[in-house]
Amino acid sequence: AQSVSQHNHHVILSEAASLELGCNYSYGGTVNLFWYVQYPGQHLQLLLKYFSGDPLVKGIKGFEAEFIKSKFSFNLRKPSVQWSDTAEYFCAVIRLTDSWGKLQFGAGTQVVVTP
């Protein structure tokens, strides 16, 4: 079945540590890729997106992600996390061959940053 896989369900790290969250998808063809974040008590919001062009994309709050087409991956990174990055992170994919752009989410990664 076509799916979006996130490698870790829970990540705990200290402030100033580097963060990398893995995301793989199993769709063939052209895709649009997203990372959404949900801070405690808040709604889902877009962190960054990739549609085309430079496979290294930069988002808000110092996050970046790299699209590696050959590996069907779109990993999220941040060089130095802050306590305020504590949140749940979701990778999401739209396959452009789908007529109506159905956005599929991964299961999410809960990230806890300790002071």
Added chain:
Amino acid sequence: EAGVAQSPRYKIIEKRQSVAFWCNPISGHATLYWYQQILGQGPKLLIQFQNNGVVDDSQLPKDRFSAERLKGVDSTLKIQPAKLEDSAVYLCASSLVKVGELFFGEGSRLTVL
């Protein structure tokens, strides 16, 4: 710019009862989505509207769930009768274009006892 509005934020019902959730998308957004997010899982698409027409409801349990989007603006999602496994957060989202960024509401948390 106003965001996606949803109500109610919280609802507790007993199994076999009915419940309805309301969503008002961002003005001008033609595409509207309802997602179900069960604790510990990613959001799962229930139904997608383009204007007031349904374009994907393949994962909507149609024996108990229904949704409508009259006049292509706000939408209502109904569950009747509810089951214990329907306990989840129901997220409404809208987008300007069909493969673009989705904007999400705060969600409606349903607890079925």
